[in-house]
Amino acid sequence: xxxxLFIIGMGPGDPELVTKKxxxxxxxxxLIAYFCKKGEIGHARQIAKPYLTYDSPELRFEYxxxxxxxxxxxxxxxMLETFYDHCAFNLRKKLDKGQDIGLLCEGDPLLYGSAxxxxxxxxxxxxxxxxxGIMAMNGCWSxxxxxxxxxxxxxxxxxxxxxxxxxxxxxxxxxxxxIMKIGRNLAKIKTALQLTDLLEKAIYIERGTQNQERFLPxxxxxxxxxxxxSLILITGKDN
Amino acid sequence: xxxxLFIIGMGPGDPELVTKKxxxxxxxxxLIAYFCKKGEIGHARQIAKPYLTYDSPELRFEYxxxxxxxxxxxxxxxMLETFYDHCAFNLRKKLDKGQDIGLLCEGDPLLYGSAxxxxxxxxxxxxxxxxxGIMAMNGCWSxxxxxxxxxxxxxxxxxxxxxxxxxxxxxxxxxxxxIMKIGRNLAKIKTALQLTDLLEKAIYIERGTQNQERFLPxxxxxxxxxxxxSLILITGKDN
Numbered sequence: 001x002x003x004x005l006f007i008i009g010m011g012p013g014d015p016e017l018v019t020k021k022x023x024x025x026x027x028x029x030x031l032i033a034y035f036c037k038k039g040e041i042g043h044a045r046q047i048a049k050p051y052l053t054y055d056s057p058e059l060r061f062e063y064x065x066x067x068x069x070x071x072x073x074x075x076x077x078x079m080l081e082t083f084y085d086h087c088a089f090n091l092r093k094k095l096d097k098g099q100d101i102g103l104l105c106e107g108d109p110l111l112y113g114s115a116x117x118x119x120x121x122x123x124x125x126x127x128x129x130x131x132x133g134i135m136a137m138n139g140c141w142s143x144x145x146x147x148x149x150x151x152x153x154x155x156x157x158x159x160x161x162x163x164x165x166x167x168x169x170x171x172x173x174x175x176x177x178x179i180m181k182i183g184r185n186l187a188k189i190k191t192a193l194q195l196t197d198l199l200e201k202a203i204y205i206e207r208g209t210q211n212q213e214r215f216l217p218x219x220x221x222x223x224x225x226x227x228x229x230s231l232i233l234i235t236g237k238d239n
Numbered sequence: 240x241x242x243x244l245f246i247i248g249m250g251p252g253d254p255e256l257v258t259k260k261x262x263x264x265x266x267x268x269x270l271i272a273y274f275c276k277k278g279e280i281g282h283a284r285q286i287a288k289p290y291l292t293y294d295s296p297e298l299r300f301e302y303x304x305x306x307x308x309x310x311x312x313x314x315x316x317x318m319l320e321t322f323y324d325h326c327a328f329n330l331r332k333k334l335d336k337g338q339d340i341g342l343l344c345e346g347d348p349l350l351y352g353s354a355x356x357x358x359x360x361x362x363x364x365x366x367x368x369x370x371x372g373i374m375a376m377n378g379c380w381s382x383x384x385x386x387x388x389x390x391x392x393x394x395x396x397x398x399x400x401x402x403x404x405x406x407x408x409x410x411x412x413x414x415x416x417x418i419m420k421i422g423r424n425l426a427k428i429k430t431a432l433q434l435t436d437l438l439e440k441a442i443y444i445e446r447g448t449q450n451q452e453r454f455l456p457x458x459x460x461x462x463x464x465x466x467x468x469s470l471i472l473i474t475g476k477d478n
Contacts, residue, residue, distance in 0.1 A: 154398070
């Protein structure tokens, strides 16, 4: 009998924003896996800490260091494909021995999540259950008491990794907006929002629902770079 | 001392998709409030059932019957404003006596939620905490194992209540799409998706994560009307 893979959304950061279902499944497992950067604990692993009552091996998948290679190049894509192949290989070895595994994911696994690439590699041969998670944006707009859309308003969720020309088109077509993956794209995003007359409406949030949470109007941010756990919110026109 | 208002996201339907935080707060409260249709239990109240261990009064806010009045008319808007005033008045009465209240909301309170109108009426005078919830869309794409966006794809969340011409513009500008509030707008949505060559990509889901969950390609749906708890998902172009 093969083991089951549980792809578990761990929410935005506050461990209390984990679902009852995620908690139950975590308690039933003796092996977890997660993605992280070299030298860091891993955000999903950090959130899971209060729910891990056992002391057992973990599969730690460290992203390859890619700061030297531009993200739009085929070389970067190849490197990531190889990385996900490697992760899938290691999960398969355990699943084939009948071991159940919980793959921990920050936010919701299927919105921009690395788990997508694992799902694609394993879903034909293995039993997989996906547990949705509270997304960073939900955590952030709740903390800010910011109604994001009402009535027939449209919400657009954008990746800050888009090139400037694409961003300008998308921003001009949008009402309420969430911009994710800010990081090193902060300066580009500020330019894009300025050019589309949206800068004054934009709210910047860093580490929403976590310790050291911080939010302020984007126009007041002077940094060139934002931490990975940051996003920008713009509410609909009626607000 | 005034009481505190907790606006609690109860998730998409499966009671296990409630957060630990929502559970803790529900257990601490002796008064809950919720919206519902006349003659129905109320979706948020239904989800909360396993978490309500006490037997105490509840504030039940029944939406006015508005099927006779077109939703875009000032009369309809007035009727709803009066209704939310009435709800806020009843919450104030209890809060002023020092009673804490949990306002239960399906999905996430601040995405198209009725709680938005309560928040606006009470936030100046009362202490309010908002607990985010798993949205219906998160529950649905997880059940379907459907990666909704990856890389630099854009996700657009649309209300089916938009007029056809606006829908056509929005659909033509979008990549991955979620359409909410289907209900009586099903025929219009099918027309809009057909005219934008998206019908074959659209997946229809009814009561996602709940009992009687049902999903199939939208092109196979013959009904004129969908239940309130239904939505349509279209993944990004790379999928």
